[in-house]
Amino acid sequence: MIKEMTCVACPLGCQLTVELNDKNEVLSVTGNTCKRGEQYAHDECTNPVRMLTTTIKVNGGSLPVIPVKTSAPIPKGKMFDCMKVINSEVVDAPIKMGEVLISNICDTGVDIVATNEM
Amino acid sequence: MLKYDLVVIGGGPAGMAAALKAKECGVDKILILERASSLGGILEQCIHTGFGLHHFGEELSGPEYAYRFIKQVEETDIEVKVDTMVTDILTGNIVVATNNKEGMLEIHATAIILAMGCRERPRGALDIPGSRASGIMTAGTAQKYVNIYGYMPGKKIVILGSGDIGLIMARRMTLEGAKVETVCELMPYSGGLTRNIVQCLDDMGIPLRLSCTVIKTHGIERLEGVTIADVDENRRPIPGTEQYIECDTLMLSVGLIPENELTRNAGVMIDPITNGAIVDENRQTNRPGIFACGNVLQVHDLVDYVTQESYTAGEGAAKYIKSKNKNKRTKYVSVRPEGGVRYVVPQNINCDTSEDVKLYFRVKDVYRGGKITVTSGDKVIYSKKKPKLAPGEMEYVIVKAEDIRALDKKEIIVKVEV
Known part of the structure; x- marks a missing residue:
């Protein structure tokens, strides 16, 4: 299988062509102009991860929601499952910067933490 | 007082x-x-x-x-x-x-x-024909509704302009369950950072249509849809390429x-x-x-x-x-953009500057394999090859204080040589 992607390791944005076998293993990477491009292609094809940022509803705060993020990047495919859990939660003010609001979300081993205080 | x-x-x-x-x-x-x-x-x-x-x-x-x-x-x-x-x-x-x-x-x-x-830049600056239906707002306004006040401004979204806020909001709205139909960009390239195109559009399966704009909005009370069309090299809509897209929200990131x-x-x-x-x-x-x-x-x-x-x-x-x-006023060396460089900040440098000066600039177009030069008369005071330059990415060069103090001509020019 051939996969096309844009490298975001730097602003150059090389167009990468990645050749994969049936087991989703990378056979070759072309189009990159440095080593980081090759690493990026490998990571994106084998285990793509993203930081998830969103908001959680707040009880008794100065605003109805508080911004949050994942404490570490999570598998790309789990973003929408995590959103479902986060949107079903309500937390009580006061909330400290960096406070863990949901721990081990969707068994990722990653926490949802506040990115502001309220 | x-x-x-x-x-x-x-x-x-x-x-x-x-x-x-x-x-x-x-x-x-x-x-x-x-x-x-x-x-x-x-x-x-x-x-x-x-x-x-x-x-x-x-x-x-x-x-x-x-x-x-x-x-x-x-x-x-x-x-x-x-x-x-x-x-x-x-x-x-x-x-x-x-x-x-x-x-x-x-x-x-x-x-x-x-x-x-x-x-x-607001809707009024764009001259899109259509009524004053609700549901048309800047991407930053939508961002405030969602991220500060916690409510969703719409369910089916079209975004005009591929500036970073528009791209970020495309992902944000999708994560919150809205459907972002498309992002239209008037120019043949995006004004946003590559990282945002990949992580906000490609990740979410949202199409980016380049050289395309919104030519009409539909709906009286609430937005019901927009008509988009491809544009030619003069950014004029091409007749026959019109397409109606049903949506309740148009976000502007222009x-x-x-x-x-x-x-x-x-x-x-x-x-x-x-x-x-x-x-x-x-x-x-x-x-x-x-x-x-x-x-x-x-x-x-x-x-x-x-x-x-x-x-x-x-x-x-x-x-x-x-x-x-x-x-006390010292004399200035004036800094001018030329060729592919759109502007440079700062525009003036004190002749007797004691510190090296960082010149920030943006280019007019996407250039691959270009060279940035800073010259004064025939003298080249800085030159560097750049694999890629794009209007969406601010660049800078550093010129040395001693080079500025040594200038005969009180003007330096920053340009891209392709």
């Missing part, structure tokens, strides 16, 4: 960094005036990460980046007035401001730093305009390309003691660069405040 050594207008990342730097440089009485009810500026609604990679060496969200500066300000004796709107700057550096506790204020400042930020009403009223000269003040390497304007930094001076794509620039302005203001002869 209230008296301060330094009054900073705007308490966003630019204003806070400028005030902190001035404090560090020994300025005594500093006041920050902020229109909103808290410090932080637009960062408070930019809840995504990607801030601080250059300045802190780690990836922070907007509120986290702002928080670090807010805490630093709180640790100093810098005074802050929130919910306070500056309405004018009079001759003699008198700042006129108002709030609902103190009424009208007249504040005398030895130096003023303008850090009011920018505003989104550029940012520095908010310079106060600046103009104060008699500060404006660069017609940046729409910000014309400044020297200390970020001082043509009005002695008035400085400018951040998005009010030039629209940045990274807040880290705003912080850097604001430190420069804070340091410049501190030097001015402490200088004995405030009216």
Whole structure:
């Protein structure tokens, strides 16, 4: 299988062509102009991860929601499952910067933490 | 009349960094005036990460980046007035401001730093035919609705313009369950960062249509749909390419305009390309003691660069405040863009500068394998190959103080050679 992607390791944005076998293993990477491009292609094809940022509803705060993020990047495919859990939660003010609001979300081993205080 | 050594207008990342730097440089009485009810500026609604990679060496969200500066300000004796709107700057550096506790204020400042930020280009600037249906808003307005007030402005979205805020909102709305039908970009390239195209559009399966625009909005009370069309090389819609897309929301991410009403009223000269003040390497304007930094001076794509620039302005203001002869004027070397370079900031450099100067600029088009040169007459003072240059990514070069002091011709030119 051939996969096309844009490298975001730097602003150059090389167009990468990645050749994969049936087991989703990378056979070759072309189009990159440095080593980081090759690493990026490998990571994106084998285990793509993203930081998830969103908001959680707040009880008794100065605003109805508080911004949050994942404490570490999570598998790309789990973003929408995590959103479902986060949107079903309500937390009580006061909330400290960096406070863990949901721990081990969707068994990722990653926490949802506040990115502001309220 | 209230008296301060330094009054900073705007308490966003630019204003806070400028005030902190001035404090560090020994300025005594500093006041920050902020229109909103808290410090932080637009960062408070930019809840995504990607801030601080250059300045802190780690990836922070907007509120986290702002928080670090807010805490630093709180640790100093810098005074802050929130919910306070500056309405004018009079001759003699008198700042006129108002709030609902103190009424009208007249504040005398030895130096003023303008850090009011920018505003989104509104629908009215685009001339899209259609009624005044609800559901048409700037991407930043939608961002405030979702991230600060916690409600969704629509379910089926079309985004016009591929600026970073539009791209970020495409992902944000999708995560919250809305369907983003498409992002239309008038130009043949995106104005956003590559990282955002990949992580906000490609990740979410949202198509980006280049050389395409919205030519009509439909619906009377609420937006019901838009007609989009491809455009030719002169950015005119091509007949026969019209397509109707059903949607309840149209978000605009079509550029940012520095908010310079106060600046103009104060008699500060404006660069017609940046729409910000014309400044020297200390970020001082043509009005002695008035400085400018951040998005009010030039629209940045990274807040880290705003912080850097604001430190420069804070340091410049501190030097001015402490200088004995405030009216002393040195000659300038003027900095001009040419060829593929759209603008350069600062536009002037003091001939006797003792420090190397960072020249920030943007290019007009996407260039691959170009070369950036800085020349004065026949003399080349800087030259570097760049694999890729794009209008969406601000670039900079550093010119040495000794090279500037040694110039015969009081002009340097920054250009792209392809």
